[in-house]
Amino acid sequence: MAHELRLTGERLTGELVAKVEELSGENLYACFQCGKCSAGCLFADHMDLLPSQVLRLVQLGDEDVLSAQAPWVCASCLACAVRCPKGVDIAKVMEAIRLISLRKGEPHLSPRALAKEERLPQIALVGAFRKMTP
Numbered sequence: 001m002a003h004e005l006r007l008t009g010e011r012l013t014g015e016l017v018a019k020v021e022e023l024s025g026e027n028l029y030a031c032f033q034c035g036k037c038s039a040g041c042l043f044a045d046h047m048d049l050l051p052s053q054v055l056r057l058v059q060l061g062d063e064d065v066l067s068a069q070a071p072w073v074c075a076s077c078l079a080c081a082v083r084c085p086k087g088v089d090i091a092k093v094m095e096a097i098r099l100i101s102l103r104k105g106e107p108h109l110s111p112r113a114l115a116k117e118e119r120l121p122q123i124a125l126v127g128a129f130r131k132m133t134p
């Protein structure tokens with residue numbers, strides 16, 4: 001469901017856009033959808049939305065982006081950031097989306113949800129729970 005967008009000066013703003021910009025420190029409207037970030041993302045094959053699509057949904061204030069898997073798959077490797085001709089750091093945008101989801105109090109990963117065969121090395125578990133739990 002899209003947030004209400006309103007015109008402020010010459011740019012559209014909305015609650016989701018404002019929150020993501022505040023948390024990420026990035027100017028979302030600098031992105032002009034060239035797709036270089038998506039082309040260079042090593043994890044794009046495992047994402048349900050490409051990084052550039054995540055950014056576009058946030059630009060539009062579309063809250064469906066909060067239920068996408070892509071921000072959780074993002075490894076914050078910064079390959080997108082170094083390729084972006086507009087200097088947008090999508091890793092920070094992905095982090096902001098994760099934070100907004102986690103602040104609703106819902107963990108993205110629960111220890112009880114892990115099957116025995118999915119048990120990971122301890123350091124991987126600690127990293128995963130730091131990233132995916134409130």
Ligand code: SF4
Pocket residue numbers: 030031032033034035036037038051052055083084085086087088090
């Ligand atoms: S590389 Fe930068 S400008 Fe191009 S789509 Fe990605 S974020 Fe937008």
Ligand code: SF4
Pocket residue numbers: 037040041042043044051073074075076077078079080081090091094
């Ligand atoms: S920081 Fe995230 S979105 Fe960017 S290239 Fe790496 S995995 Fe992909």
